[in-house]
Amino acid sequence: MNSYTDAAVHHVHRDDAGAKMGMWLFLFTEVLLFGGMFLVYAVYRYQHPDQFRLAAMELNTGIGTLNTIILLTSSLTMALSIASLQKGNRFLSMTMLSVTLLFALMFMVNKYFEWSAKFSHGIYPGSPELVNKPNGEILFFGLYYVMTGLHALHVLVGMIILTFMFVFIKRNKVTSENYVKLDNSGLYWHLVDLIWIFLFPLFYLIQ
């Protein structure tokens, strides 16, 4: 009887499956949000294939590739952070989470240099230089700024979420028994990576 009451006292009301379902539903809306933009991209690229190719040559493939590697590696460290917490290794989990944050920061720094270079060449939405280009190129750069910009915003939000997770693990709010928050943050982070997997070839690798 005693063990029964103990179990009742320690029983925490929570629904991990429900939390994950909510997260997947949210990711569903994210897929459709970016999907709509990919649709606009597809139609305009179909309409102006040559101008898209010409405009894409101005993007820095090196920085794009580097950022791809950074995001893929950050996805690995995120997955490792969850796996190590599941195994009960809090220290490794927090280390991996910090490394993930560091990669996210590196991604944003690269993005800053990339966009600054574009701005200094006079290519930014509504710039006199861009307005004088043919329609297809204006559309390409418009989509480039909106889509990679929204993606970068997601990276920033991801960094905030991961910082919270770090604090939660530190304060034992997220533990090896109760890690659904970290798991869901991981799902979000992988989605950000997933979107980049498509953005990268569509913007940086058109020849």
Place this chain on the structure above:
Amino acid sequence: MSGKNKHHIDYGTYILVWLALLAFTTITVTVAGISLGRYTLFTALLIAAVKSALVINIFMHIRFDEPIFKAFLGISGMTLLIIFLLTFLDFIYR
């Protein structure tokens, strides 16, 4: 809590998937330099699809999760596909 979907993936699997993702990135960057004509876009999208399959199945562990999550993903994928198809049908035959 529920023990059935607690399939833990070990570190090695994650590292292998990461290596595969890096390899596919190298391939897609290399292939982009070669002129494949109209197959360029197709190849790039195919590689992106393979990479996302790896991320979704292993990193997002959908492969080991409950079927309802697979259904969510399937529905969002199909919705996108239908929107793309209908838009292009409208656009091409306008």
